[in-house]
Amino acid sequence: MGVKNLWDILESCKQTLPLHHLQNKRVCVDLSCWMVQLQTACRGYVCVKEKVYLRNLFHRLRALIALNCSVIFVTDGSIPGIKVSTYRRRLGLITEVATHETNLQKVPPLRRNMGSEFSCMIKEAKVLGVALGIPCLDGIEEAEAQCALLNSSSLCDGCFSLDSDVFLFGARTVYRDICLGEGGYVICYEMADIESKLGFGRNSLITLGLLLGNDYSKKVHGFGPETACQVVRTIGDDNVLREVSSEGYAIVKKKISTKKLSQVSGCGANKENELVHNEINVNEENKISTNQFLHVINAYLKPKCHPPDSEAVQRVCAPHPFLRTELRQICAKYFDWSPEKTDEYILPKIAERDLRRFANLCSTSSEFGDNVALHKMPVTCPLSAIRKERKLQGREYFEVSWQGVDGLNTSIVPADLVECACPEKITEFMARKGEPKKRVRKPGGKKKSSGKAAMNEVDLQLQGLLISIQSQAKNFPRNVDADINVDSINAEVEVIDLLTPSPPIRACKVAKYKESIAPPVDVIDVCESESDESVEHEKKARELRLFLDSIRGDIYLD
Numbered sequence: 001m002g003v004k005n006l007w008d009i010l011e012s013c014k015q016t017l018p019l020h021h022l023q024n025k026r027v028c029v030d031l032s033c034w035m036v037q038l039q040t041a042c043r044g045y046v047c048v049k050e051k052v053y054l055r056n057l058f059h060r061l062r063a064l065i066a067l068n069c070s071v072i073f074v075t076d077g078s079i080p081g082i083k084v085s086t087y088r089r090r091l092g093l094i095t096e097v098a099t100h101e102t103n104l105q106k107v108p109p110l111r112r113n114m115g116s117e118f119s120c121m122i123k124e125a126k127v128l129g130v131a132l133g134i135p136c137l138d139g140i141e142e143a144e145a146q147c148a149l150l151n152s153s154s155l156c157d158g159c160f161s162l163d164s165d166v167f168l169f170g171a172r173t174v175y176r177d178i179c180l181g182e183g184g185y186v187i188c189y190e191m192a193d194i195e196s197k198l199g200f201g202r203n204s205l206i207t208l209g210l211l212l213g214n215d216y217s218k219k220v221h222g223f224g225p226e227t228a229c230q231v232v233r234t235i236g237d238d239n240v241l242r243e244v245s246s247e248g249y250a251i252v253k254k255k256i257s258t259k260k261l262s263q264v265s266g267c268g269a270n271k272e273n274e275l276v277h278n279e280i281n282v283n284e285e286n287k288i289s290t291n292q293f294l295h296v297i298n299a300y301l302k303p304k305c306h307p308p309d310s311e312a313v314q315r316v317c318a319p320h321p322f323l324r325t326e327l328r329q330i331c332a333k334y335f336d337w338s339p340e341k342t343d344e345y346i347l348p349k350i351a352e353r354d355l356r357r358f359a360n361l362c363s364t365s366s367e368f369g370d371n372v373a374l375h376k377m378p379v380t381c382p383l384s385a386i387r388k389e390r391k392l393q394g395r396e397y398f399e400v401s402w403q404g405v406d407g408l409n410t411s412i413v414p415a416d417l418v419e420c421a422c423p424e425k426i427t428e429f430m431a432r433k434g435e436p437k438k439r440v441r442k443p444g445g446k447k448k449s450s451g452k453a454a455m456n457e458v459d460l461q462l463q464g465l466l467i468s469i470q471s472q473a474k475n476f477p478r479n480v481d482a483d484i485n486v487d488s489i490n491a492e493v494e495v496i497d498l499l500t501p502s503p504p505i506r507a508c509k510v511a512k513y514k515e516s517i518a519p520p521v522d523v524i525d526v527c528e529s530e531s532d533e534s535v536e537h538e539k540k541a542r543e544l545r546l547f548l549d550s551i552r553g554d555i556y557l558d
Helices: 031-041 045-049 052-066 081-091 096-101 117-131 143-152 191-198 202-212 225-235 237-247 249-263 269-286 290-301 311-317 324-334 339-367 415-421 423-434 451-474 486-492 504-517 535-557
Strands: 014-018 026-030 070-075 136-138 158-160 173-179 185-190 383-392 395-402 410-414 495-497 523-525
Touching (some): 026 031, 026 143, 031 052, 031 070, 031 117, 031 143, 052 117, 052 324, 052 339, 070 143, 117 324, 136 311, 143 158, 185 191, 202 225, 202 290, 237 290, 324 339, 339 410, 339 415, 383 410, 383 415, 395 415, 395 423
Parallel strands (some): 026 070, 070 136, 158 173, 495 523
Antiparallel strands (some): 014 185, 173 185, 383 395, 395 410
């Protein structure tokens, strides 16, 4: 939970960053927050029975693995004594009166119920994380306090938590939520933005927690988010904790009373006396002592955590191997997946992570001015060759083959990653792509017949027909019989003009010749019908006309 209304106060500092913002970073995760989030997204008996929350955790982790984002799980330890009353009140085990009577300094830490359903979910998540090479740090008390310590000590780049009091423990970069899929993103808050935009440092946030309510104490009656922010800004971040520690609620009452008295100046003495009397009643009603303020402040400033130089912290910061066999067994047990399906999900992400690590090595080498050739690198590039180009969701990708990744032949990786890790592979691929390729006709395909090919076939048939007609005409027995009547021959000849009328000169000669030796010759004009025919028909008609003209010429010569 954390501080009431604090996320609303920090809304102006919220950043929505693309998922690849986590590339090459190390983050620590408040595992309880993630499991609550995943459990809430899939409520119901069926979801719990089929381990949907654990499956979603697996896909979230594999996305981070592909980005070479190192993850450290952090779990809650014992419940702090100062939080026991709040914990029991949330469970309905104590009344409000009993809460006020509890002496927070004398309540010992409370061990958590490790046999509860939620604790079993945490265990399953830890086992899955170990198989994926993700270590887990069991906190002494509050997990968000341990995450904040790792972040403030620069042992991680940020921490995932839904509890807003992680800022009160000293966190500098907090990721509140993560979304996968197309357009994946993370919700990020930077303490530097909170300080610059809102003017709230860690001390101011602790004071806001005292006034608005937190996991360790109830809110102060009469304070809302706006009033609390105004009071904290009035005192200032440097002095607010010192003044609150020395004077307790009196300093807060003094500031708000002074402000309200200045606002109602000129309204009369009765109004001023009434306002002061109301403020005193608020003080008596809350009954918050200075010792209680100090106890809450110390809980945020000095939480019980593993020191940064402790063996437990150093162990989780060391690299951990990916356990393929164990992961197969876990996925078969919880998800009923075959080994091949598990490999299909995780091996491409492992290979992409290795390629990013290789790219980081190349980048580091270039920064020191040592541009080593790819084949001379001390570490072998996991990418063997580029197969083809791909485009997914508007981004350029390469389908690549791998070497040294057992069980994985090809997968798809971003093109910019390949360019950063091994540009020589892109040069080789483009050279192969530029080579001329032999076109291989696929067997069984239907041949597409074009109109031109069909016309050529018709022309060949027509030419054969014309040749046969010409040969028959040449074999006609001319001059064999001298008594052949020319008039009878010419009487049977018809002049056919398929395109245009015959030239005037020729037409005149034919007319004179016919006038003397033969009856009139019928002239057939097909120009009008020809205009409606196709080009192919025009070609055939032209060839036929030439053939008839040749026969006609032979007759004239005779």
